[in-house]
Amino acid sequence: MKNEQFNDRNISNDYFKVDIADYPTTDWGKFKCALDRTFKLELLVGLWVVLREMFKFNTHTVKYPEEKMPIGPRYRAVHEMKRLWESDTERCIGCGLCEKICISNCIRIDTKIDENSRKEVSEYSINLGRCIFCGYCAEVCPELAIVHGGEYENASDQREHFVMYEDMLTPLDKMKAGTQSEFEGFGAITPHEEERVKKTPLAY
C-alpha cells in the first residue's frame, strides 16, 4: 500500500457554496413559502433520492469481522520491535529514550550488561491500558527499533494490559523469510532519503 492515497487530502475541487435564501419574515412571505413547499413537490425529491439508492443497492457496509478496511501505513496501533536486516539481531540499543519521552509513563525498560559487555534489554513492557498511542516513542527512537504496528484488535480481561518485549519483537522465522515490514509513520525515513542526504566529506 502506498502513502500517496492517504496524503492526498483534496477530495474534490468542485466545492461551491449553496445558495440558501433567508427565512421569510412577513406573513405573505411565509404563506408563499408554505405554498412553494407544498406545490413544488420538494418532499418527493427526498423520497426519490432514497428510493433510487435502494434500487442501486450500492451499500457501503464493511462486514467487519469478515472484511476489514485497509489502514494507513502511518496508523498507530500496538507497538512492534524491529530487527536489523543485516544480522537479524534486535535493533533496540537500550538507550531508554522511549521510556523518558513517554508522556503517559506506560513504557518501562530495564537493561543490563551482557556477557559480551554489550548493553542488553532485560525487561521491556508497555502498559497498553495507559498508552495513548501518541507515537512519541517511535519518533524518538534513534534506531527505528520501536515502531507502531497495525494490530488494533485488542481485548483484555483487565485494564492493565501489558505487552512484553518478546511479544513485540519480530519473530526470527519471519525475519528469515524476509517479511518484516518497515514502519512508514513517525520517525521513519522519508521516501527518497538517500538521494537527498549529503554524506559527510572525509576530508574534514
Add this chain to the structure above:
Amino acid sequence: METAYLIETVIKIVVILLVFSALAGIGTYFERKVLAFMQRRLGPMNVGPYGMLQFGADAIKLFTKEDIIPTNVVSPIFKIAPVITVSTAFIAAAAIPFLPSFTLFGYEVHPIIADINIGILYILGVMGIGLYGPLLGGMASANKFSLLSAARSAVVFISYEVVAGLSILAPIMLVGSLSLIDFNNYQIENGWIILSQPVAFLMFWIAAFAETGRTPFHLIANDHEIIDGFGTEYSGMRWGLFYIGEYANMFFISFVISLLFLGGFGDGSVIGAFLFLGKVAFFFFCFLWARAAWPDVRPDQLMWLCWKVLMPIAVINIIITGVVIMEG
C-alpha cells in the same frame, strides 16, 4: 348455525391475532431492511440467511427479559398501558375485511370478524383509544421524558382526529354507508374513490401517519429528542406490546386506506385479493419510505398543519362534495 358462527368467529379471531402478531415482528424486519437499503447499509445480516430470523431473536430477547417496574411509577396504570395500545389495535381490526369472502371445504368464509354498519367510525374510534397507551404509560412512568411524550400524544390526538374524521366525511357522503364492505361494493360500480376524492385521500393518508405515529409525525416517541418518550421506562414484553401495537396499527390503517380509497378487494376475485394485499403492502412500504426520507416536524408544526391547513381544506372539500351531490 349459532354454534358454527361462534366457532368460526373464534377461529377468525385467533387467526388474525396470530397472523398480525407475527406480521408485526416481520414488519420490524422489513422496516430495518428497507431503511438500511435506503441509507446504503445492509441491515440485519447475521441471524439466519440475510438476517431473516432477526425478529425471532428479538422476540426471544423480549420474552425472556426481566419485566422491570421502576420505583415511583404508578404501577397498575404503568402495567396496563401497553395492553391498551395492543388490544385496541386488534379490537379495531374486527371491522376490517381482510380478504374477499372465499369458500373453504364447501364452507363460505367471510374474512371479517364483524361486518357492523358503523365500520369505519368504529375503527377510527377504537384506534383513537389506542393513544391512551402512550398517554397513560407516559404519565405513569415518573420520568420527565415520558411525561413530555404523554403531553405530545395528547397534542397529536387532538390534531389528527379532526382531520381524519372530516376528510373521511366526504367519501362517506358519496357512499352513504359506514361499512367497509359497502365502501368496497360502491367502488366496484363507481370507480375508486381516490379518483373522485383525491384531496380526502391525501388528507386521510396524512392523518394515518399521525395516527400511527410514523415519521413525519413521530413526535410521541422521538428517539433523538425525548429518548423514546413513553417507552423509556418499559422493558421486556411490555415494551414489545407497544411495538406490536404500533406495527399492527400500521397494517390495519393500510388495510383501511386501501378499502376506503383504492377499491379494496374489488369484485372478490383472486386477482382482486392479491391486488388488495399489494395495495396494503404499498401503504406499509410508504410508512417505511417516509421514515427514510423525511425529517420530523415539531408538535406545534403538527398542530399548525392539522388545524390551520388541513381542517379548512377538509371542510371546503365536504362543502364542494355536498354541493356536487345536491346538483347531481
